[in-house]
Amino acid sequence: xxxxxxxxxxxxxxxxxxxxxxxxxxxxxxxxxxxxxxxxxxxxxxxxxxxxxxxxxxxxxxxxxxxxxxxxxxxxxxxxxxxxxxxxxxxxxxxxxxxxxxxxxxxxxxxxxxxxxxxxxxxxxxxxxxxxxxxxxxxxxxxxxxxxxxxxxxxxxxxxxxxxxxxxxxxxxxxxxxxxxxxxxxxxxxxxxxxxxxxxxxxxxxxxxxxxxxxxxxxxxxxxxxxxxxxxxxxxxxxxxxxxxxxxxxxxxxxxxxxxxxxxxxxxxxxxxxxxxxxxxxxxxxxxxxxxxxxxxxxxxxxxxxxxxxxxxxxxxxxxxxxxxxxxxxxxxxxxxxxxxxxxxxxxxxxxxxxxxxxxxxxxxxxxxxxxxxxxxxxxxxxxxxx
Numbered sequence: 001x002x003x004x005x006x007x008x009x010x011x012x013x014x015x016x017x018x019x020x021x022x023x024x025x026x027x028x029x030x031x032x033x034x035x036x037x038x039x040x041x042x043x044x045x046x047x048x049x050x051x052x053x054x055x056x057x058x059x060x061x062x063x064x065x066x067x068x069x070x071x072x073x074x075x076x077x078x079x080x081x082x083x084x085x086x087x088x089x090x091x092x093x094x095x096x097x098x099x100x101x102x103x104x105x106x107x108x109x110x111x112x113x114x115x116x117x118x119x120x121x122x123x124x125x126x127x128x129x130x131x132x133x134x135x136x137x138x139x140x141x142x143x144x145x146x147x148x149x150x151x152x153x154x155x156x157x158x159x160x161x162x163x164x165x166x167x168x169x170x171x172x173x174x175x176x177x178x179x180x181x182x183x184x185x186x187x188x189x190x191x192x193x194x195x196x197x198x199x200x201x202x203x204x205x206x207x208x209x210x211x212x213x214x215x216x217x218x219x220x221x222x223x224x225x226x227x228x229x230x231x232x233x234x235x236x237x238x239x240x241x242x243x244x245x246x247x248x249x250x251x252x253x254x255x256x257x258x259x260x261x262x263x264x265x266x267x268x269x270x271x272x273x274x275x276x277x278x279x280x281x282x283x284x285x286x287x288x289x290x291x292x293x294x295x296x297x298x299x300x301x302x303x304x305x306x307x308x309x310x311x312x313x314x315x316x317x318x319x320x321x322x323x324x325x326x327x328x329x330x331x332x333x334x335x336x337x338x339x340x341x342x343x344x345x346x347x348x349x350x351x352x353x354x355x356x357x358x359x360x361x362x363x364x365x366x367x368x369x370x371x372x373x374x375x376x377x378x379x380x381x382x383x384x385x386x387x
Contacts, residue, residue, distance in 0.1 A: 001050060001112030003042055003345035003346050004042065008041045012038075015142075016135055020135075020188050020192060021130065023185040025037055027369075027379035030346075030347035030348060031370075037379050037380060038135065039379045039380070042346070044384075045384055045386055046150070046383060046385050048385055048386070054108075054110070054361075054364070057115060057116050058354045059356070061106055061121075061286055062356045062361075064284075065123070068267075069268060071280060073267075077272075081266075082306055082307065082333055083267075084242055091264050094254060094263040097255060099254075099259075099263065100260065101260070102157070102233075102260055102358070103355065104121060104126055104261075104356050105121075105122040105128070105353045105355050106118060106353070106356065107121070107351050107352070109351070110343075117288050117340055118286055120304070121274075123265050124266065124268070124269035125234075125236065125269070126355075128365050129192060129355075131380045132363055132364065132380075133151065133154050135382075136365070136380075136382035147384040147387050148385040149383065150383070151364070152362050153363040157357055157362075158200050159200075159357075161202065165200065165201065165202070170230040170231055171201075173232075174204070174205050174206075174207055175190045175194040175204060175205070175207070175233045176206075176207050176209040177208060177235045177236065197233070212232075212246075215228075221257050232257060232258070232260070234260070234261075237269070238261075239307045251263065272292055272333075275335050278290045288337050289337070290337040290338070292336075294336065301318065301337060302316050302339050302373075303315040303316075304334060305332065305333070307332050308330070310375055310376040311373045311378075312329055312375070313328070313329040313330045316339060316372055316373070317339070318339045321341065323371070347370060348370055349368060349374070350367070365380060366382075367379065
């Protein structure tokens with residue numbers, strides 16, 4: 001693994017916007033200032049043996065996470081996750097039914113030597129998908145046509161939709177995002193997922209989640225035409241939904257209205273799962289010691305809110321690197337994870353976002369930032385596998 005500087009394509013901005021990257025907001029540059037969110041003036045290079053090792057580690061981590069969900073359900077650990085009690089039985093039912101899942105993103109610390117270390121699992125509403133799938137593949141084809149890339153995301157998503165089609169109650173599939181997102185990222189990510197489902201044979205409709213109606217007499221979700229909604233993909237976190245009356249309807253009407261990602265992903269998308277994994281697999285080479293609501297034996301650690309996003313409300317303690325970020329998360333509690341600082345390449349620190357689709361690894365997207373915490377100022381950097 002190495003970081004290589006280069007030249008961006010002369011019309012890279014117009015090219016990426018045509019391909020759907022309309023949320024190219026400025027990101028943080030080393031030494032202050034800004035840089036583009038999509039930054040192809042540098043890229044990362046890997047050897048094939050590194051990628052093969054990472055692929056196997058991702059799939060192993062996925063299987064361990066599924067075992068951890070079973071463990072949480074059997075031991076009724078929901079309170080440790082800050083999940084409201086009214087949803088507990090429904091989570092168990094969702095898991096036992098095998099409500100279908102599509103995708104997720106594991107974020108790893110990796111520097112090219114030794115095993116990758118799991119930092120967190122974005123199992124419910126992972127973004128940076130369009131960049132990882134379409135944008136960086138087209139960049140590779142333009143700039144390094146003879147090289148390879150860890151990227152079968154598009155084909156894998158289409159195939160996964162085909163696999164789950166028979167498990168969903170109808171052929172119509174709604175794709176919903178929050179209109180409150182000012183960047184357009186959620187909308188474009190959802191639109192891309194809608195495209196992959198359409199290729200798989202679904203009849204699809206896009207709709208802001210705020211536009212979903214609720215028929216109080218028939219007790220069903222409706223679209224703008226008052227038609228019932230039975231299959232719904234949402235780029236809207238379960239923890240947000242479960243915090244209001246809308247979420248109570250979602251839970252009560254399962255599986256008549258089936259949501260993707262499924263309700264049982266509320267367990268996996270919570271950082272408390274990192275502590276459960278460490279309890280189940282202590283000393284595992286892909287895990288960092290992590291504890292719930294207390295640092296335990298740790299003297300150097302990063303404190304993360306169980307339901308935090310984009311690096312908000314995190315605190316680093318140790319080795320002269322003390323720092324913290326602000327935000328609106330934390331009332332649900334925290335996990336404490338051993339501090340293993342991200343590696344530094346040319347004054348930037350990368351996080352490897354490795355994708356799982358269904359039960360198989362499917363690609364890599366790299367975000368990097370000048371600081372120790374990967375926040376909403378991180379940018380996306382493409383990669384290749386050396387020929």
